[in-house]
Amino acid sequence: GQSLEQPSEVTAVEGAIVQINCTYQTSGFYGLSWYQQHDGGAPTFLSYNALDGLEETGRFSSFLSRSDSYGYLLLQELQMKDSASYFCGLVTHDKIIFGKGTRLHILP
């Protein structure tokens, strides 16, 4: 089967950098994606890694290592508005399988 593990909660300070890790088990996938969801809102797409390495999009970066079955989302210059849940997802040919999500708390 396919499964993903990510920490349930992470706390960081405004202005700092935080890394949210995601490990997975799968028999095959196209890539790893990341979504952000604020309380009561819909998930929004953040980043996608089809290949190993780092993808950078502004303050957000995502990394994938297929050999280690591991990826992470890196958020820099944290802002209070970044307080949200973050989901990693395995992209397969017919769907995305999501992890349980990491709730990011940001302290002023």
Add this chain to the structure above:
Amino acid sequence: GAVVSQHPSRVICKSGTSVKIECRSLDFQATTMFWYRQFPKQSLMLMATSNEGSKATYEQGVEKDKFLINHASLTLSTLTVTSAHPEDSSFYICSARGFGGLTLYEQYFGPGTRLTVT
């Protein structure tokens, strides 16, 4: 960008009644639409995948007869919760995927529907 709408945003219904939720892709044609269920502070649980003009594919453990999905056009999918009970109360979110390989990894989510069954 691609926009997906959902209607209604909130619905309260009595136990035993049926509720229909609509999901529309507003500015693109959605070849595939997905329906998720989410409990408070929990993950997105995929319920079913629907392709336009064909029957939905349900995930294991999801009752087909209870959660009826119709994807009649490339811009509209509906989820009907039949004979709703309080345990069906949840946040239901749809998402859509459009044409082309470039959008394979990106799903566009609707704003969700909060269903409360009393």
